[in-house]
Amino acid sequence: MPAFQAKRFRPSNTAGATLGERIGIKYRxxxxxxxxxxxxxxxxxxxxxxxxxxxxxxxxxxxxxxRRVQQVSQDEAMGLGLKGTHGDEESQIKRNPRRRVIGSEREEYYKLMAKDLDNWEQKRVQRFKGEPDGRF
Structure with a gap:
């Protein structure tokens, strides 16, 4: 008996191959x-x-x-600090004047500039009991 069989492992490219196999062979x-x-x-x-x-x-x-974000109900508007006026089906949303308005960006900029950022002191945070503080 020979070491290798004469029978091939892969089928030969004969007419017995399907159309898909033949297209795949030509493509590759x-x-x-x-x-x-x-x-x-x-x-x-x-x-x-x-x-x-x-x-x-x-x-x-x-x-x-x-559309979903724009459909704010009257109750949600009141909870957000917005004031709705009853009119047509769609209520017009107005800002509640009692709600505190944060200053403009320019005001915040000047507040930060007024602080003295050059003179500061590093303070250690108080640790819990048993927690390592990083000191040797």
């Missing part, structure tokens, strides 16, 4: 010769087509989210 053989044409170009085409097809779906998603 030509892929080495023309890699961009057979792999890169279809990949880029699928990415571009997907981008154009998903754009309307994404826009719809954000429009629904915006």
């Amino acid at each position: 053989a030509n892929l080495n010769k023309h890699p961009f044409l057979l792999f890169g170009l279809p990949f880029i085409g699928i990415m571009l087509a997907g981008s154009f097809l998903l754009t309307p779906a994404t826009a719809l998603r954000y429009e629904r989210h915006d």
